[in-house]
Amino acid sequence: MEMVQLFITCMGENLLPDVLKKMVLLLERLGVRCELPEAQTCCGQPFYNSGFQAEGRQMALRWMKAFADTGGYIVAPSGSCVEFVKHRYPAMFPEGSAEQERAVRLAGRVLEFSQFLVNVLKVTDIGASFPHRVACHYPCHLTRGLGVRSEPLALLRAVRGLELIPFDESETCCGFGGIFSVVYPEVSKAMMETKVKNILASGAEAVVVSEPGCLVNIRGGLVKAHSRVRAMHLIEILAEGGST
Amino acid sequence: MTEKTARIDFRENSRNASPAVVAATQNSTRTALRKRAAVVAEFGEERWQELRKAGHEIRMHALTHLDRYLAMVEEKVTAAGGYVHWAKDAEEAREIVLGLATERSVRSIVKVKSMVSEEIDLNPALEARGIRAYETDLGEFIVQLAGQRPSHITSPALHMTKEEVAALFCEKLGIDACPIPEELTEHARLRLRPEFLNADMGISGGNFLIAETGTLLIVTNEGNGRLSTSLPPVHVAVVGIEKVIPDWESAAVLLKLLARSVSGSKITAYSTFITGVREGGPKEFHLVLLDNGRSRILADKVAREALLCIRCGACMNTCPVYNQVGGYAYGAVYQGPIGSMLTPLLLGTGLAGGLPFASTLCGACAELCPVMIPIPEILLHLRKRFVEGDTFESPSVPGILKAMAKLGRIVLGSPTLYHLGGRLGKIFQAPLRRGDWLPSLPPPLNRWTMARPFPAFQGGFRGWFKNRKAAVKQAEGKLHE
Ligand code: SF4
Numbered sequence: 001m002e003m004v005q006l007f008i009t010c011m012g013e014n015l016l017p018d019v020l021k022k023m024v025l026l027l028e029r030l031g032v033r034c035e036l037p038e039a040q041t042c043c044g045q046p047f048y049n050s051g052f053q054a055e056g057r058q059m060a061l062r063w064m065k066a067f068a069d070t071g072g073y074i075v076a077p078s079g080s081c082v083e084f085v086k087h088r089y090p091a092m093f094p095e096g097s098a099e100q101e102r103a104v105r106l107a108g109r110v111l112e113f114s115q116f117l118v119n120v121l122k123v124t125d126i127g128a129s130f131p132h133r134v135a136c137h138y139p140c141h142l143t144r145g146l147g148v149r150s151e152p153l154a155l156l157r158a159v160r161g162l163e164l165i166p167f168d169e170s171e172t173c174c175g176f177g178g179i180f181s182v183v184y185p186e187v188s189k190a191m192m193e194t195k196v197k198n199i200l201a202s203g204a205e206a207v208v209v210s211e212p213g214c215l216v217n218i219r220g221g222l223v224k225a226h227s228r229v230r231a232m233h234l235i236e237i238l239a240e241g242g243s244t
Numbered sequence: 245m246t247e248k249t250a251r252i253d254f255r256e257n258s259r260n261a262s263p264a265v266v267a268a269t270q271n272s273t274r275t276a277l278r279k280r281a282a283v284v285a286e287f288g289e290e291r292w293q294e295l296r297k298a299g300h301e302i303r304m305h306a307l308t309h310l311d312r313y314l315a316m317v318e319e320k321v322t323a324a325g326g327y328v329h330w331a332k333d334a335e336e337a338r339e340i341v342l343g344l345a346t347e348r349s350v351r352s353i354v355k356v357k358s359m360v361s362e363e364i365d366l367n368p369a370l371e372a373r374g375i376r377a378y379e380t381d382l383g384e385f386i387v388q389l390a391g392q393r394p395s396h397i398t399s400p401a402l403h404m405t406k407e408e409v410a411a412l413f414c415e416k417l418g419i420d421a422c423p424i425p426e427e428l429t430e431h432a433r434l435r436l437r438p439e440f441l442n443a444d445m446g447i448s449g450g451n452f453l454i455a456e457t458g459t460l461l462i463v464t465n466e467g468n469g470r471l472s473t474s475l476p477p478v479h480v481a482v483v484g485i486e487k488v489i490p491d492w493e494s495a496a497v498l499l500k501l502l503a504r505s506v507s508g509s510k511i512t513a514y515s516t517f518i519t520g521v522r523e524g525g526p527k528e529f530h531l532v533l534l535d536n537g538r539s540r541i542l543a544d545k546v547a548r549e550a551l552l553c554i555r556c557g558a559c560m561n562t563c564p565v566y567n568q569v570g571g572y573a574y575g576a577v578y579q580g581p582i583g584s585m586l587t588p589l590l591l592g593t594g595l596a597g598g599l600p601f602a603s604t605l606c607g608a609c610a611e612l613c614p615v616m617i618p619i620p621e622i623l624l625h626l627r628k629r630f631v632e633g634d635t636f637e638s639p640s641v642p643g644i645l646k647a648m649a650k651l652g653r654i655v656l657g658s659p660t661l662y663h664l665g666g667r668l669g670k671i672f673q674a675p676l677r678r679g680d681w682l683p684s685l686p687p688p689l690n691r692w693t694m695a696r697p698f699p700a701f702q703g704g705f706r707g708w709f710k711n712r713k714a715a716v717k718q719a720e721g722k723l724h725e
Contacts, residue, residue, distance in 0.1 A: 014666055017705040036709050042656040051631030055653040062657055140606035173564045177604025182691040184602060187258050189695035190568040220696030
């Protein structure tokens with residue numbers, strides 16, 4: 001039986017616990033044993049990307065300690081956090097240091113949820129059903145950073161009744177950008193509103209946003225616009241109509 | 245970019261961005277991107293990626309051997325009858341050009357679009373000496389007429405609609421102009437024709453300097469480059485030292501990348517090659533090689549790749565931030581992602597430290613950059629410089645932010661405090677909570693809620709997971725009994 005370590009991310013844990021619960025249920029249904037490294041908190045990205053690299057490194061050391069002595073893949077519902085661990089950690093520490101070695105080893109184990117399903121478990125159809133018109137937003141770090149594009153699509157295409165519809169600028173950033181959203185709130189707002197406008201124009205009933213930060217941003221934007229379009233993590237779509 | 249520049253306040257500038265400028269900007273960038281995508285598709289994605297790699301390597305090689313190639317340029321240009329001047333900063337460059345102009349009693353100058361000329365603030369310096377400088381690129385001509393600055397590095401007037409340009413021509417040129425691009429171009433041409441003939445000097449920048457022959461390469465779309473550098477008796481080219489490339493083969497690669505990235509053409513309409521003094525051309529050729537902080541950037545291992553830039557503007561066209569604010573918000577000569585790198589590198593993060601933060605790190609720019617500059621990486625590097633300082637600059641981040649980051653690190657770095665924080669969040673949010681949302685939060689968090697509500701703190705996942713594990717264990721235990 002496949003075993004994974006859940007990398008729940010600080011944003012997921014505090015703001016999107018339902019997504020996490022559904023992730024566990026889906027994984028278990030696929031015969032995967034889930035473990036939760038208790039000492040994990042935040043991977044350090046918010047610090048590092050804001051220029052506080054020393055703090056970011058300290059957080060990274062903590063995170064690595066929490067996951068180092070565990071086994072199996074490390075799976076997260078976030079491409080951004082995965083990318084940070086995968087690409088940034090190994091570059092954060094001096095060449096040849098023990099920390100770097102550890103970072104490289106962990107980088108080889110960490111996967112975003114859809115990657116794990118499609119590339120490791122080799123499943124695309126997990127019996128979900130969601131008979132709606134669905135648009136798919138491509139989160140920057142998942143798509144460009146990790147290069148994950150086909151995996152979520154394969155999973156979505158296998159969902160019963162789901163009609164995937166295109167929308168304008170689906171690969172353009174939604175304006176979240178971590179610290180950016182509070183340093184330049186007006187610009188972030190304008191970007192988010194453009195994203196929401198494009199989603200609404202597509203006629204979709206739901207939009208897939210598989211990235212906690214972007215999900216919170218776009219979902220909030222849709223609520224503010226009094227729209228009934230639902231912003232959903234891929235996990236939430238896959239949990240629909242299944243047997244859990 | 246002169247010494248007297250004030251701190252750039254991107255937030256304030258972005259708030260003041262004119263909706264008309266933003267709308268016109270979006271219109272133009274969208275067209276440029278569409279054309280670019282079409283020619284790249286035609287070229288073939290795989291071949292394009294190989295070309296980008298080749299371009300990156302050529303530029304990297306040139307930068308790492310800059311001293312050698314610059315010496316070669318000097319030797320070849322001198323041998324071909326030209327003069328080479330070295331300017332360590334903007335002021336020196338201005339003085340050199342002004343000196344050349346006054347010695348020759350120059351009254352009137354025609355100019356080819358040049359970012360370096362903007363960087364050293366050349367036009368105001370010329371005007372101050374009573375020398376009239378005419379911008380001959382259509383976009384530059386328009387912004388000069390309007391008394392503005394370029395808002396984009398390759399399309400200086402992209403923030404203006406054709407209607408605005410027509411109105412400007414009516415007002416400033418006293419003619420009856422219709423908002424038809426071809427006609428507007430014709431008006432500009434007519435207006436400029438006598439100036440080409442009258443000019444005592446032509447001033448240009450340069451896209452590349454080909455070291456093996458000492459050849460200056462200027463690309464334009466309107467042919468004004470050729471006129472400005474051949475009709476007047478003196479030609480002065482002010483070029484950044486990073487523009488050197490080894491040979492003609494390199495030029496062929498870079499021109500392919502440049503033309504497609506700028507405007508979606510296979511080749512820019514006019515490529516002018518100038519090697520010293522040539523027969524039938526200007527009697528004098530002066531090449532001013534400008535450092536202005538470039539050798540300092542070169543010393544920085546991460547930031548140096550910003551000098552690979554071939555000024556195509558693709559990163560700006562695709563940048564979602566640039567497209568929401570327009571070029572003026574960057575408060576400097578270079579805008580968009582390339583500006584957010586170059587401006588703080590040239591002016592220091594003390595004045596321009598806000599610009600590297602004017603990015604969501606979405607990576608769209610790096611995906612298009614024809615010479616594969618790792619733009620987000622350099623922005624992160626500059627954010628760090630602003631916050632922590634490095635061997636080049638001391639930090640300029642406000643102390644309050646530093647304290648907040650320290651506190652954040654302590655809380656997030658300790659599971660006990662982290663969980664306590666989550667619980668406290670749940671308690672304190674109660675009065676603000678409306679269903680699943682917190683519609684408005686106190687400062688500074690209102691910076692988030694001004695745009696959309698914040699989701700209410702939920703938590704509870706760990707407890708749920710523990711219970712579930714225990715239940716599963718129990719069930720398994722029963723099964724085994
Ligand atoms: S950074 Fe790259 S994309 Fe931007 S202007 Fe320079 S060469 Fe073009």
